[in-house]
Amino acid sequence: MADTFSTRVLHLTTGSTETVTDLTEACADFLADAASGRDGLLNVFVPHATAGIAVLETGAGSDDDLLAALRTLLPADDRWQHAHGTPGHGRDHVLPALVPPHATLPVIAGRLELGTWQSVCLVDTNVDNPDRKVRLSFLG
Template identity: 60%
Template sequence: MYTDVLDVDTTRRRIVDLTDTARGFCASHGDGLCNVFVPHATAGVAIIETGAGSDHDSPASGRCPQIDTLERLLPRDDRYRHAHGSPGRGADHVLPALVAPSVTVPVSGGEPLLGTWQSVVLADLNRDNPRRSVRLSFVEG
């Protein structure tokens, strides 16, 4: 197994596109599986559509509909028992129930077999910790 760890800053973006990094990681390998894993209790990894206008409602708004949806599903208020960090931080701990901590992508000839508009992204609603580690692992097959 081959592995690498990325340091990702989510201060400016709650969804960070990791697709190009994953492609670069896979390029030196042949056929197999690439796993992208975030070892944090308040972040997740997903495969979503980006780049076709779905990542922002409009260029001027800067809003991300995926994050807006997650924040509607996980409101940042006092309903959680979680007692430390910013208000509503308990919602951050529920996120991995909706957005898993890892995804696995098949790879052929060093190229991840993603669909045309599919991207591998890190999702992080936690405003208290913008520094994330993301582990890329490749298993030959």
């Protein structure tokens, strides 16, 4: 059987605060349609200069810990040369260097192969742009 490629774009509204949005269920729904029980790779990509994709535990405080760590590493103040938008917005443009805009994950028998506590998440610290797209692509 020849390799197949499928893709879908998710449209999300992240709101006016820093967020970690769990995409795991959306990834599973996409794979139910796209993978058809096949092995392959899922690529998750956010085409924005101020957001990233992380694989981490959620719901037990790790998502809040990540945002707190990013506030420490990338303070929202006037130190940034990229100075348009809300105060400290320049840090949002540095975020993808620490939380990359993509993740490629294994798919086995049509299911995302994550560890017990792992989730696929959109990390968005940009309070100026709540409208986000995330591209899911399956190759298998």
